Amino acid sequence: MVYFIFYLTEKNLVFNTRKLEIEFFKSQFEVLNADHNDLAGNPFSLHSGTYRIEILNGDPSVDAAFDAPVYFGQTNATVKPDRLTSATVTATLANVMASVSLDETIAEHFVSTSVTVSNASGASLTFSSDEDNYDKTGYFKVDGGLSWSVDFVTPEGIHYYNSASYSD
Numbered sequence: 001m002v003y004f005i006f007y008l009t010e011k012n013l014v015f016n017t018r019k020l021e022i023e024f025f026k027s028q029f030e031v032l033n034a035d036h037n038d039l040a041g042n043p044f045s046l047h048s049g050t051y052r053i054e055i056l057n058g059d060p061s062v063d064a065a066f067d068a069p070v071y072f073g074q075t076n077a078t079v080k081p082d083r084l085t086s087a088t089v090t091a092t093l094a095n096v097m098a099s100v101s102l103d104e105t106i107a108e109h110f111v112s113t114s115v116t117v118s119n120a121s122g123a124s125l126t127f128s129s130d131e132d133n134y135d136k137t138g139y140f141k142v143d144g145g146l147s148w149s150v151d152f153v154t155p156e157g158i159h160y161y162n163s164a165s166y167s168d
Contacts (some may be wrong), residue, residue, distance in 0.1 A: 025052040050078045055089050063123030066136040070094045096146060098138040100127040110160075112153040120144040120167070144168065 024032040026049055058070035073091035100115045107113075107129070114128035117138055125138040140146065145167030152160045 021056045023054045023056075025054070026050070046079050048079050048081045050076055052076050053087055053089055055091050057091060058094075060094065060141070062139075062141070063121060064119060064125050064138065064140045066125060066133065066138055069097065069137075069139050094142070096140040096142055098125070098140065098146065098148075099136075100134055102134060106152070109154065110152040111155050112151075114151045115148060116151075117146055117148045119146055 022032075022034055023030055024046065026047075031046070031051070052074060053076070054072070054074040056070070056072050058068060060070050060072070062068060062070075070093070071091035072094040073089045075087055075089045077085055077087035079085045096119070098117045100117075102113060110129075112129055114126055114130070116124050116126045117140070118124035119140040120143045121141070123140060125140075127134050127136070127138070145165060147163065147165035149163035150161065154160070
């Protein structure tokens with residue numbers, strides 16, 4: 001019999017406890033896929049053997065979104081007959097996090113500001129004073145790098161534009 005006790009911790013990160021998917025694999029085959037709400041407090045049995053346990057929080061198919069982190073973790077556990085088996089799976093951020101912070105003096109000199117961040121596949125998010133979304137955090141699918149462009153507009157209508165990129 002395998003029991004699950006969930007300890008969800010969040011170290012200054014957004015963790016969506018409504019969707020924590022847990023999958024058990026034996027060899028290459030999935031033997032159980034469930035939401036943590038279904039498993040919590042409901043013991044279930046697994047045959048003895050070694051399993052890969054994966055947890056996923058968030059939607060990994062999203063290329064870019066505000067306030068939508070994806071966490072992923074996996075570990076192996078060996079289930080023995082007539083024994084309680086426990087496993088700790090540590091989930092870490094699986095996408096790239098981007099935030100924009102502007103110095104307070106920027107607002108004194110510019111009537112409009114925008115920063116567009118894009119990943120290598122072209123998915124982008126725009127932080128702007130018009131949208132008032134500089135307090136948001138952008139999350140991007142990992143695909144080799146990020147680029148960003150900055151457009152600041154003075155009260156006279158003059159645009160100051162710059163861009164840069166980062167790749168790993």
